[in-house]
Amino acid sequence: MEIREKENRQVKVKVSHLTKKFGDLLVLNDISFDVEKGDLLCVVGPTGCGKTTFLNSLTKIYDVTSGEILLDGHPADPKKDHIAYIFQGNSTMPWLTVEQNVAFGLDIRHVPKREKQELTDRYLEIVGLTKYRRYYPKQLSASMLQRVSIARAFATEPELLLMDEPYGQLDIELRFKLEDELVRLWEMTGTTVIFITHNIEEAVYLGEHIMVLTNKPTTVKETMRNPLPRPRDIAAPEFVRLRERVTDLIRWW
Amino acid sequence: MNKKQKNITELICAVVSILTFLILWHIGVKGELGRLMPGPLPVIRMFFATLFGGTIGSRTMIIHILYSLIRVMAGYFLGAAVGVVLGLSMGWSRLVEAVFSPLFRIIRPIPPIAWIPISIIWIGLGEDAKIFLIFLASFCYVTLNAWSGAKNVDPDYLRAARMLGAGKRQLLFTIVLPASIPSIFAGLQVALSSCWATVLAAEMVRSSEGLGWIIIAGMNNNDMVQIMTGILAIGLVGMLLSMIFRKVEARLCQWNKSGS
Ligand SMILES: Nc1ncnc2c1ncn2[C@@H]1O[C@H](COP(=O)(O)OP(=O)(O)OP(=O)(O)O)[C@@H](O)[C@H]1O
Ligand SMILES: [Mg+2]
Numbered sequence: 001m002e003i004r005e006k007e008n009r010q011v012k013v014k015v016s017h018l019t020k021k022f023g024d025l026l027v028l029n030d031i032s033f034d035v036e037k038g039d040l041l042c043v044v045g046p047t048g049c050g051k052t053t054f055l056n057s058l059t060k061i062y063d064v065t066s067g068e069i070l071l072d073g074h075p076a077d078p079k080k081d082h083i084a085y086i087f088q089g090n091s092t093m094p095w096l097t098v099e100q101n102v103a104f105g106l107d108i109r110h111v112p113k114r115e116k117q118e119l120t121d122r123y124l125e126i127v128g129l130t131k132y133r134r135y136y137p138k139q140l141s142a143s144m145l146q147r148v149s150i151a152r153a154f155a156t157e158p159e160l161l162l163m164d165e166p167y168g169q170l171d172i173e174l175r176f177k178l179e180d181e182l183v184r185l186w187e188m189t190g191t192t193v194i195f196i197t198h199n200i201e202e203a204v205y206l207g208e209h210i211m212v213l214t215n216k217p218t219t220v221k222e223t224m225r226n227p228l229p230r231p232r233d234i235a236a237p238e239f240v241r242l243r244e245r246v247t248d249l250i251r252w253w
Numbered sequence: 254m255n256k257k258q259k260n261i262t263e264l265i266c267a268v269v270s271i272l273t274f275l276i277l278w279h280i281g282v283k284g285e286l287g288r289l290m291p292g293p294l295p296v297i298r299m300f301f302a303t304l305f306g307g308t309i310g311s312r313t314m315i316i317h318i319l320y321s322l323i324r325v326m327a328g329y330f331l332g333a334a335v336g337v338v339l340g341l342s343m344g345w346s347r348l349v350e351a352v353f354s355p356l357f358r359i360i361r362p363i364p365p366i367a368w369i370p371i372s373i374i375w376i377g378l379g380e381d382a383k384i385f386l387i388f389l390a391s392f393c394y395v396t397l398n399a400w401s402g403a404k405n406v407d408p409d410y411l412r413a414a415r416m417l418g419a420g421k422r423q424l425l426f427t428i429v430l431p432a433s434i435p436s437i438f439a440g441l442q443v444a445l446s447s448c449w450a451t452v453l454a455a456e457m458v459r460s461s462e463g464l465g466w467i468i469i470a471g472m473n474n475n476d477m478v479q480i481m482t483g484i485l486a487i488g489l490v491g492m493l494l495s496m497i498f499r500k501v502e503a504r505l506c507q508w509n510k511s512g513s
Contacts, residue, residue: 059416061412078415078416078417078418079415079418079419079420082418083416084416084417085413085416087409087412087413089409091409091410091412091413093410093413093414093428093431093432094508094509095431095432095434095508095509096431096508097508104414104417104427105417105418107427108414108417108418108419108423108427109417109418136507136508137508138508138509152417156417
């Protein structure tokens, strides 16, 4: 824990005076914050406030109107930086089988065959799709497709993992399982995670930090540290207290 | 079990409908019409008699079929290869599109057979000219479909691949090409029937073998049985081609079929 604290001082993502407009619609309004290296940041905010827009700006899918987002001190470049982005919707390739989809990012990066097979097998198992490895996306349900995207992102073992409401479609049991899996992966690899969610309990369960956003035009309402030790117990009084605090913040929307 | 039952039902229906058609044809030519039109039996007899053994002109039926098929295949695959490359490039690169699309838009609406007279004047409509006509027939449809396939690739796929670190070349080969396959296949299918029609037209105008020639030679000899035999062969080979095509497509576009 001590050592981790020291390492964490490094800033992974630096957002300064980020403003994003779509035409006349002001979405992100002069936002500034840092994400430390190795942090697990959960972002909660009202629907349509610009959470997806933020991730898209970070990854250069959108151009920002003004301000900047720096990754390790320079603008992000998905080709060089090891980013994985789990989109809000389905983004599996319909012409690839489940297994080939999970291996896609590894293929792109020319990971050696044996290592690729190991990683693919491992993450297929983790998301519970080993049995369906030869299926095509058309043959799967929405939650299974989402698991394919999750496995595909995890398998690349990224330095920065962006997750846009990834577990919204899953049933509770699977959600718990994949939440724990995310924490395990995060603890094991020291990767930096930005996790967007609507689910306050999920944010408190996962986050090292929790960032609450306001309605449009969006600013950061509050960022709080989550000191609860892991593994967290969602029934513990401290947990419930923190959850209520975040809920209160959100009530003021 | 269920699937097997369905197949058997389909087979019975096919046999019944073809038999009914042949019987109606047989009865229909009994009267006055019989002077203009042979019945099915002489046609079928001639088809099988000439298939490997007897000849039409100086060749057996199978040789005529092979002549037509080889012409079609040469032009078809050539046109398909050029069409896929050009179409994908046009869909992928704005520059290539800007250069080629005006020209292509003009050439595309011209049916291949419109080139036949020019081909005769220029090069006498020999083998290379026939293949060129078939090439045109195939090339246009395949280019058009590859082009629209590449242009309409879902941006989500490109985005996802880019996020996983794909460069331009990788995007082209791992996303644009596979995502365009269904559209390319739709083009290949239309191209195949268009090529088949074109070869017959070209053979009717000038040739000394092939299925188109059988029909024209039959007309010149006033041999209705030979004409009908040629038509039967055209139908059978065309059917065979599209059956083979669908098998190949089913294999390559497996992912695109909903349910099984
Ligand atoms: N490409 C775009 N063009 C125009 N407007 C856009 C575009 N993308 C997003 N917007 C607008 O920007 C605002 C923020 O959208 P965004 O998708 O970022 O919200 P969100 O916080 O992710 O919402 P949700 O919780 O529903 O996913 C919305 O009002 C949306 O209409
Ligand atoms: Mg969103």
